[in-house]
Amino acid sequence: MSSEALAKAAGVKSTQLRKDLTYFGQFGTRGLGYDVDQLAHMISDLLGTNSLQPVVLIGVGNLGLALLSYKGFAAEGFEIVGAFDVDTKRRREKPLTTPLYDMSQMENVVQARQVKMAILTVPASAAQEVANRLVAVGITGILNFSPIVLTVPEDVVVNNVNLAIELENLSYFVQH
Amino acid sequence: MSSEALAKAAGVKSTQLRKDLTYFGQFGTRGLGYDVDQLAHMISDLLGTNSLQPVVLIGVGNLGLALLSYKGFAAEGFEIVGAFDVDTKRRREKPLTTPLYDMSQMENVVQARQVKMAILTVPASAAQEVANRLVAVGITGILNFSPIVLTVPEDVVVNNVNLAIELENLSYFVQH
DNA sequence: ATATGTGAATAGGTTCACAGCC
DNA sequence: GGCTGTGAACCTATTCACATAT
Numbered sequence: 001m002s003s004e005a006l007a008k009a010a011g012v013k014s015t016q017l018r019k020d021l022t023y024f025g026q027f028g029t030r031g032l033g034y035d036v037d038q039l040a041h042m043i044s045d046l047l048g049t050n051s052l053q054p055v056v057l058i059g060v061g062n063l064g065l066a067l068l069s070y071k072g073f074a075a076e077g078f079e080i081v082g083a084f085d086v087d088t089k090r091r092r093e094k095p096l097t098t099p100l101y102d103m104s105q106m107e108n109v110v111q112a113r114q115v116k117m118a119i120l121t122v123p124a125s126a127a128q129e130v131a132n133r134l135v136a137v138g139i140t141g142i143l144n145f146s147p148i149v150l151t152v153p154e155d156v157v158v159n160n161v162n163l164a165i166e167l168e169n170l171s172y173f174v175q176h
Numbered sequence: 177m178s179s180e181a182l183a184k185a186a187g188v189k190s191t192q193l194r195k196d197l198t199y200f201g202q203f204g205t206r207g208l209g210y211d212v213d214q215l216a217h218m219i220s221d222l223l224g225t226n227s228l229q230p231v232v233l234i235g236v237g238n239l240g241l242a243l244l245s246y247k248g249f250a251a252e253g254f255e256i257v258g259a260f261d262v263d264t265k266r267r268r269e270k271p272l273t274t275p276l277y278d279m280s281q282m283e284n285v286v287q288a289r290q291v292k293m294a295i296l297t298v299p300a301s302a303a304q305e306v307a308n309r310l311v312a313v314g315i316t317g318i319l320n321f322s323p324i325v326l327t328v329p330e331d332v333v334v335n336n337v338n339l340a341i342e343l344e345n346l347s348y349f350v351q352h
Numbered sequence: 353a354t355a356t357g358t359g360a361a362t363a364g365g366t367t368c369a370c371a372g373c374c
Numbered sequence: 375g376g377c378t379g380t381g382a383a384c385c386t387a388t389t390c391a392c393a394t395a396t
Binding site for chain 1: 185186187222223224225229231238239241242243245246248249251252254292293295316317318319323325333335337339340342343344345346347348349350351
Binding site: 013015016019029030031032 | 365366367368372373374
């Protein structure tokens, strides 16, 4: 498959795609294009999603619950090995397939399963404190849905997803 | 409040914050800083969130359902005036506060309420077709949660949120 | 004294243009 | 002939440095 065709599918320009790939090596054949299977395998390797990646989720409110049933994570090689909340008894519609633990068990599970990544869907007021506990027990990547700026050591990566900001961004462009 | 303090709260550098603000005017007082209330009002005006913005949500699966109960949207000046799904009878735990309509009603509601923005949480296979219908009836901003690249006219803005990619991104940095 | 506003300098990212290889 | 890989050119965004205002 040519970089042109791949780029169209990804929504970027073909030169961008080629330049980006070369940061990791040379994977194409001149005159021919790229072997899609080989490329997919290389990228999975790079992302570390060839082996199933354990992830924990903290905060089983509306959003946390939705993410637990979101099939996209499993499809991309992630397994939520545990969900944690201060209230494990709240009634929930569907029986969860993910084990639900009390917050006090967080450290145990993270250490036992050697988890490195956490999805943080707790209220803003609790986010920093939970983040501190996660970092202390070995988490080095946090996907943060709380609308606050987390303070973490520099070897810890935080990815922020702020749904209200996404809508505000859209709102701006719709107005102008 | 100084740009220094505002910048710390936002997680950016103070020069960045000042430069960005000046693209829209001069709002600070030298030697003193910024009036926070006035600044907040100016930004809301700019984003169009001072008046309540009507939004529709298409696709009431797990993720759509979570977004319907997400309080952050209302807090930032958005009102989901209608949710649409092919199956309006599926049993749901909580009674929704948002009216749930059949997909066939989408055009009616969007036109009646003069809606300009849509949250798209349908399966990937349906996303492009639904987007076409939304654009045809006057939507000019789409917050797309489907993992596909939508094709829309250039006067329509699409913001993509791909949760699996966010985790993959994190996974990369955790590995390296 | 303190903190903004901004031109100039720097850094970072994207696109071009084409040599190199199949 | 077709398509990759890549230095060079270009464009955009961030940071610096300081004149300006209170």
